[in-house]
Amino acid sequence: MRADAAQNLDAVLQTGARLLAQNPATTMAAIAAAAGVDRRTVYRRFANREALLSAVYTAKLDASQAVLDAARLTEAPVAIALHGYVEAIIPVSRRWPLDIRRMMKDDPEAERRAEEQRARLAAFLRRAADEGLIRQGLPPGWAMALLGGMVDDMAHVFTDIEPGPAADLVVDSLLRGVG
Amino acid sequence: MRADAAQNLDAVLQTGARLLAQNPATTMAAIAAAAGVDRRTVYRRFANREALLSAVYTAKLDASQAVLDAARLTEAPVAIALHGYVEAIIPVSRRWPLDIRRMMKDDPEAERRAEEQRARLAAFLRRAADEGLIRQGLPPGWAMALLGGMVDDMAHVFTDIEPGPAADLVVDSLLRGVG
DNA sequence: ATTAAGTGTCACATCGACGTAGCGTTTACG
DNA sequence: CGTAAACGCTACGTCGATGTGACACTTAAT
Secondary structure, eight states: OOHHHHHHHHHHHHHHHHHHHHOTTOOHHHHHHHHTSOHHHHHHHSSSHHHHHHHHHHHHHHHHHHHHHHTTTTTSOHHHHHHHHHHHHHHHHHHSOOOHHHHOTTOHHHHHHHHHHHHHHHHHHHHHHHTTSSOSSSOTTHHHHHHHHHHHHHHHTSTTSOHHHHHHHHHHHHHHOOO | OOHHHHHHHHHHHHHHHHHHHHOTTOOHHHHHHHTTSOHHHHHHHSSSHHHHHHHHHHHHHHHHHHHHHHTTTTTSOHHHHHHHHHHHHHHHHHHSOOOHHHHOTTOHHHHHHHHHHHHHHHHHHHHHHHTTSSOSSSOTTHHHHHHHHHHHHHHHTSTTSOHHHHHHHHHHHHHHOOO
């Protein structure tokens, strides 16, 4: 692939992720215009809208999978692993601000990968509970829901906080609250 | 208005809120079908799609405003007011599961009311910080983001937890965390 | 029972988004 | 340089959603 083509493709993916996050009904024409390319160029890379969506999902899933792989969730001390994971996943969420749950319903492969990644995180949080970092007796999934929500807020609302301090605040708020 | 007409209108509003929450691009025909009504009937009550959307927003804003009015946020002890507010807002969020931020961009009046309600809640949380229930030194809006996220999770993910226990868990997790 | 309000159905026009085609031009890369 | 790849542009057909109109029917309320 030619260098300019690769750059255009990346621009389309990035821009598409950003616009589709703001409005899942964003048109192909709007994405093309915002990416600075002709509408026809988008169709040259992606056969149809579905294919573009799928490519954006894949890009996000690849990035978050890389974070999971690097976080040593099963070996490292839980507190360390938790902080490292949060600090690394925030930039990914900022670069690919898509809402997974809402948009992947019609893409079974993406749904499968997302579910697998959720399972890995859930296993880690179970370990955290077993080792006493997280309290027992909570509804299953509650800690994960809180963690996901805090990460999303940090990624998309408090956009001017760097990943490091953001992870500090998320971990502290999750474990000790704001009281 | 005739009684059956009122019932149909309510069904359209309820069904519309539910379907539009799942998918903001839900078609008028789908809403009408799910409400058990002909498409033409929807257009008799609401001049166009915009008007239906606006009516759904208004219904949600009315309900949440009633909760704010009843919560005694400026007089009651902060811990009591917080718990009461959460317990009362969860059923509202379940009945009108719309994502405010994403959908009201083109309805200035709804946006204004939503902003006003956010301001009332923010003022309450400032009082909570002044009185020591919430820690100082947090980024502005962080406590509110956490509270909103927890309420949404409780309303739409943990749907089988009653409002009372749900409020217990939200307040406890917000103030003391899950560590 | 009467009546007016409300509804369902068939039909129609409009409009925007999708996806495709051809053609001339630009540009990266050997 | 030369060339093939990539691009921009204009145009076209299709399709689904929106919104409207006319007419016959049911049904709530007096």
